[in-house]
Amino acid sequence: MKYPENERFTVHYIITVNDDRSIEEHASDITLEQTVEVPMDCIPKKHFEDGIIGKIENIQPIEKKSNQFKVSISYRADITGFSIPQFFNVLFGNISLKNNIKVSDITFTDSFRSVFKGPNYGIDGIRKLLGVYGRALACSALKPMGITINKLSSMAALLAKGGIDLIKDDHGISNQEFHPFKERVSSCQEAVEKVNAGRERQTLYFPMVSGRFEEIEEQVQHAIKEGIRGILIAPMLVGVDTVRYIAGKYNLIIMAHPALTGTHFHDPSHGIAPSVFLGTLFRMLGADISVFPHAGGRFHFTEQDCISIANSLRCANGSWKSSFPCLAGGININRVAEITKLYDTDTVFLIGGSLMQHSADISHATGVFMKKIKSMFNEKLCPPEELLASSCEIPSATDQSITPPLMKFENFKWSGRYIEEYKTGPGLSFSGINRQELIGKFGEKTSFGLRYFEIQRDGYSSLEKHVHEHVIIGIRGNGILIKGESSFNISVNDIAYVSPFEKHQLRNEGKEPFGFFCIVDHKRDKPVVVNDE
Amino acid sequence: MKYPENERFTVHYIITVNDDRSIEEHASDITLEQTVEVPMDCIPKKHFEDGIIGKIENIQPIEKKSNQFKVSISYRADITGFSIPQFFNVLFGNISLKNNIKVSDITFTDSFRSVFKGPNYGIDGIRKLLGVYGRALACSALKPMGITINKLSSMAALLAKGGIDLIKDDHGISNQEFHPFKERVSSCQEAVEKVNAGRERQTLYFPMVSGRFEEIEEQVQHAIKEGIRGILIAPMLVGVDTVRYIAGKYNLIIMAHPALTGTHFHDPSHGIAPSVFLGTLFRMLGADISVFPHAGGRFHFTEQDCISIANSLRCANGSWKSSFPCLAGGININRVAEITKLYDTDTVFLIGGSLMQHSADISHATGVFMKKIKSMFNEKLCPPEELLASSCEIPSATDQSITPPLMKFENFKWSGRYIEEYKTGPGLSFSGINRQELIGKFGEKTSFGLRYFEIQRDGYSSLEKHVHEHVIIGIRGNGILIKGESSFNISVNDIAYVSPFEKHQLRNEGKEPFGFFCIVDHKRDKPVVVNDE
Secondary structure (H helix, E strand, O other), rough: OOOOOEEEEEEEEEEEEOOOOOOOHHHHHHHHHHHOOOOOHHHHHHHHOOOOOOOOEEEEEEOOEEEEEEEEEEEEEEHOOOOOOHHHHHHHHHHHHHOEEEEEEOOOHHHHHHHHHOOOOOOHHHHHHHOEEOEEEEEEEEEEOOHHHHHHHHHHHHHHHOOOOEEEEEEOOOOOOOOOOHHHHHHHHHHHHHHHOOOOOOOOEEEOOOOOOOHHHHHHHHHHOOOEEEEOHHHHOOHHHHHHHHHHHHOOEEEOOOOOOOOHHHOOOEEEOOOHHHHHHHHOOOOOEEEHHHOOOOOOOOHHHHHHHHHHHHEEEEOOOOOOOEEOOOOHHHHHHHHHHOOOOOOOOOOOOHHOOOHHHHHHHHHHHHHHHHHHHOOOOOOOOOOOOOOOHHHOOOOOOOOOOOEEEEEEOOOOOOOOEOOOOOOOOEEEEEEEEEEEOOOOOEEEEEEEEEEEEEEEOOOEEOOOEEEEEEEEEOEEEEEEEEEEEEEOOOOOEEEEOEEEEEOOEEEEEEEEEEEEOOOOOOOOOOOOO | OOOOOEEEEEEEEEEOOOOOOOOOHHHHHHHHHOOOOHEEEEEEEEHHHHHHHHHHEEEEOOOOEEEEEEEEEEHHHHHHHOOOOHHHHHHHOOOHHHHOOOEEEEEEOHHHHOOOOOOOOOHHHHHHHHOOOOEEEEEEOOOOOOHHHHHHHHHHHHHOOOOOEEEOOOOOOOOOOOHHHHHHHHHHHHHHHHHHHHHOOEEEEEEEEEOOOOOOOHHHHHHHHOOOEEEOHHHHOOOHHHHHHHHHOOOOOEEEEOOOOOOHOOOOOOOOOOHHHHHHHHHHHHOOEEEEEOOOOOOOOOOOHHHHHHHHHHOOOOOEOOEEEEEOOOOOOHHHHHHHHHHHOOOOOEHHHHHHOOHHHHHHHHHHHHHHHHHHHOOEEOOOOOOOHHHHHHOOOOOOOOOEEOOOOEEEEEEOOOEEEEOOOOOOOOOEEEEEEEEEOOOOOEEEEEEEEEEEEEEEOOOOEEEOOEEEEEEEEEEEEOOOEEEEEOOOOOOEOOOOOOOOEEEOOOOEEEEEEEEEEEEOOOOOEEEOO
């Protein structure tokens, strides 16, 4: 993709100055550290003209805090390579190792939004899928880690029966030997589907996906095959770009979990602000729902932190759909009114442990909780809308059909390959020749291609020349190679070599077909047909 | 894999108590938060018996700090699923969102070390490859981001000429349109190889790998095919498990970069300590070299932080090889003596900007720097050691004639080519195999090579894997292809395909010789012989 070179995005920082250097010096350090990372006197002059260096756009003191400043620095968009790892690098890579720098906001450009699509569903898409409007949604978690798959799936059924909108795995429920991913996910989804089957209202189940690099896509595909519509995923555990990749490739609801992000929020003067990390950035990666601990629970976010995250998730931001804030970390029924007042309708309540404390009848406890939520809003229901096609439309992990391990030979045909028929006709420079493409066009990464050609009695290939070389191995019958001014007879297993730009042609002057392998560079120039005198 | 259920690993925390709850309560919170994440009254009794909950092993006040405590908590090893994402989750997932908890050490078990192999090379392996002993190594960086590929590769050549041991890309040099990964990496490696070709001493070039989820492995493979022996990679940018995967699969030197880790080190009372994150954990992921800013530069690490990281990288830790600490962030020639005193021999100096400030003659400046380092130590040099060749890479005699137009086939020999005799012997990974190099080593410009191998009765090729692919065509007799976990029978004219990094071997269990063509990319990586269990 080609983007305008001069396009710039802007990162807004809060910088706290605790030494005797000026705020301008601190800001200037960032413009270098996050881009060229060399001393000022080593920067080519053209780099400044080209805007490769970060550019200070604005510095403004923060009222009442004599040593704090709002600083806006713009960067050329293309230095991020429009890839998430390098974008995070420009955003906070090296300066994470400095003190007292807080990323408080980011202003993106349209190029970013055309590469990074944001949420697949967003608030509207999830509501359509559930057919639930006008009220906050409720989610609960399958836990604790370590109980049997049977118990987890029974719990899923009970929560669904109680009328919960969403069920997620606890984020510590992974691929442990005592409840392996595939078996567990299939079983929980089946339990939820059974409950859904008997009614119009639907509960969606989101398994936690935290597999290894080499297995995570298989886990996602397994979930999709089971009919699952969304997943729980923690960007800092599996890698931020892994989430972008999965959200971009698969039509899933992405519920993002904040595990391992928290050090950014420990000190208000350092890190990436919660509203940026759990709001803007998770939404950019594709989160339809972002989970975070609400103020007043067992974590330390303030109400202001939480409202800022919700704003970043829901506000207008170019073409990105709005996402749900999902409040967690010690939510119970007594807090519903207070939280509703703060967050309003487009919110997900995550209630875990406090439902479990009613384990005598989880369905009943869930029902009570749902009733409480509904009492706060004017719920409107519609039939759930289907947005997705069937499970046969899962894109395959590899985009092309890969070469089979072995192509068996029989009667000059190879299994898994087809013959492009003998071609003869007026205006063609060749006659009576067919081809089987064997290697090189089926997703292999070889630098060469292997083809089998066969020439009928009296047939011939084009008399041609090109820069790329040919290696020819006789396989069937006998043929003649015209090569420069000479000609050679080729029998079975003879190997011929045609050098660059050497005029050549293959002819069959015998009775049976003449077949040969031809090996060529994959990257090769177009042949020039020689008009023989 | 099956591991003992009762095996436990231990995480050591420093907890600062700033409220009126007891240290026991704080510690107990962690035992639940990082495992079952439910209130105490929801935990099945059997969970305690089974040890699913974290277990407080020790609480000890820190002298002089009345509100700080060392707390050791053990966890059942298998709750991590022996996967890196879930391991990081147990280590610091949710508690990252709490305040005043510092991970200060981890005691692993052997199960971890049998799953996570740690560094491929370590200090000893890198020294062998360079043949440099008895002194610290020196590394420099190609920068600044945004200059042309030509300038980057010229710079690489100049640094290599100056005698630097290692060259890395600046970590902001990614896959930007102005210097795309593949073209840039090929060009820089070629420049370094040219300098290396004329001398015994070798410089190694490590490109920065920060590609997207779906392209990062292709980038790694590209580097390997170019003959590159190591890469620079930032675990927090591409995902911690991505690094573990690449280090585990490819036989590369891994140089780990600390981008985006820094928020953990901002407040000494919170986060994962530098010695754990950049030391123990990066080493666990496979880092042979871990880059971090040395005290006194433009970052804020203390000398004590730095020495602790170096210790964690180099100390005995089960089967894990020791790794190099690599000091960065404003190193210059005037600091060599001081740093040498602090870190001693097994250290890498990273000197970037301060060499560039002598851009009039970077080679000379590098030479001066190398001389300074050598003056501090008793350097011992050996010839650089190469890894063993496999059967498809038996060095061949080079006196064969250039390719004739036609190599006539007779009795499984081709005119103008020599048979490299059947080889069998003690210490070889193959037996009873011979070869005729047919195409690719005789002045042709093909991107591929064509070879004929023949395996005697009961002979076999090396069991090996590599990034480059094989295309195999049966020519004589019958043979068996072991490919991954399957095996296939190959008869005359059957075509087999071996995909990248697939374990494979050819065997002859018949009576007559088994002969086959093998087509490979001309530019290809060295096979890794697999020691079959």
